[in-house]
Amino acid sequence: VSTLPAPQALPPGNEALRARLLGLFHQDRLHHCMIFEGPPGVGKAASALWLAMAVNCERSGSGAEPCGACWSCRSIQRGQHPDVIQVGLDPEKATPIISVKQARDLLGQLSLHPFHARRRTIIIEPADALNPEAANALLKTLEEPPRATGFVLVTSRPMDLLPTVRSRGQRVRFGAVELERLVPWLQAQQVDQAGELARLGEGCPLRALALAEGGLATWREARDRLVQAISGGTAARLAWSETHARGERAEVSGEIALCLDALQLLMRDVLRRLACRAPADQLYNSDRIELVDAWADRLGLMGLVRLDQAMREAQLDLEANVNPRLAMDALLSRFGAELRPGRAP
Numbered sequence: 570v571s572t573l574p575a576p577q578a579l580p581p582g583n584e585a586l587r588a589r590l591l592g593l594f595h596q597d598r599l600h601h602c603m604i605f606e607g608p609p610g611v612g613k614a615a616s617a618l619w620l621a622m623a624v625n626c627e628r629s630g631s632g633a634e635p636c637g638a639c640w641s642c643r644s645i646q647r648g649q650h651p652d653v654i655q656v657g658l659d660p661e662k663a664t665p666i667i668s669v670k671q672a673r674d675l676l677g678q679l680s681l682h683p684f685h686a687r688r689r690t691i692i693i694e695p696a697d698a699l700n701p702e703a704a705n706a707l708l709k710t711l712e713e714p715p716r717a718t719g720f721v722l723v724t725s726r727p728m729d730l731l732p733t734v735r736s737r738g739q740r741v742r743f744g745a746v747e748l749e750r751l752v753p754w755l756q757a758q759q760v761d762q763a764g765e766l767a768r769l770g771e772g773c774p775l776r777a778l779a780l781a782e783g784g785l786a787t788w789r790e791a792r793d794r795l796v797q798a799i800s801g802g803t804a805a806r807l808a809w810s811e812t813h814a815r816g817e818r819a820e821v822s823g824e825i826a827l828c829l830d831a832l833q834l835l836m837r838d839v840l841r842r843l844a845c846r847a848p849a850d851q852l853y854n855s856d857r858i859e860l861v862d863a864w865a866d867r868l869g870l871m872g873l874v875r876l877d878q879a880m881r882e883a884q885l886d887l888e889a890n891v892n893p894r895l896a897m898d899a900l901l902s903r904f905g906a907e908l909r910p911g912r913a914p
């Protein structure tokens with residue numbers, strides 16, 4: 570008998586929410602199409618799997634945690650349970666979508682009866698990647714799934730779901746975890762700088778963990794390159810866009826999301842320094858406190874508000890498929906202008 574992984578690979582937080590869902594299942598009132606929404610890395614997909622385990626566990630009594638050891642729990646943990654189906658991005662597509670081919674394949678699987686499960690569970694993640702064709706193929710089934718079958722649509726961008734999909738689901742909102750709980754959990758995962766990562770991960774355990782696994786250095790490098798591009802004038806800015814934002818949006822979206830994140834967190838730190846003199850160790854960019862203060866001096870609240878508006882415009886442009894290089898160059902140029910030394914605040 571092999572040693573088993575702990576059944577609760579679950580991150581901390583949202584315990585009451587999960588308990589409520591399990592309670593609803595035992596009252597036979599669990600909605601057949603739930604939308605698990607909340608910030609990335611908060612444990613939505615992990616909770617969907619936990620729920621699938623809990624409702625199908627062969628050993629735990631009603632209302633209890635899944636045992637993690639029975640056949641059902643173990644096959645769900647390994648991703649091999651025939652009745653717990655996970656649908657993710659189509660690996661055959663260059664763009665990040667869930668395709669109509671995957672949707673049809675899923676419908677085919679659902680036309681058979683469940684093998685073993687008390688409740689067959691289909692987890693679609695990220696559900697906002699369902700393209701319209703795929704979503705339309707699934708609509709009828711989302712509304713009236715086969716017997717003993719339930720959907721969990723996992724997304725951190727619920728507003729990007731098609732309205733027809735959103736209206737068929739019951740929204741279940743996951744929230745960030747308090748730092749007082751997140752820090753000890755990160756420490757128990759043997760993570761250095763747990764306090765800093767908990768803050769940077771914005772209370773999302775799995776995001777903080779990803780930052781710990783090399784992500785923190787990547788994030789800081791991306792931020793520092795950006796700051797250099799902003800302060801280095803036109804040539805530096807163009808060189809940055811040429812290297813980091815060249816290509817179609819889908820190809821560069823990871824890099825750009827990282828940059829927009831970095832700018833956003835810098836601006837939040839600037840705001841907290843300006844508004845309440847937040848101490849350095851409570852900032853996201855605690856390693857660049859001089860930079861944060863220099864930005865605070867040059868921007869003032871008005872400059873910050875203008876840049877916030879510029880960020881919003883860049884995001885809308887990118888969503889409207891404006892060439893990423895142009896959108897980012899325009900954004901960095903606004904930052905450059907606002908941060909120019911000697912500029913009147």
Ligand SMILES: [Zn+2]
Binds near residue numbers: 628635637639643
């Ligand atoms: Zn079990």
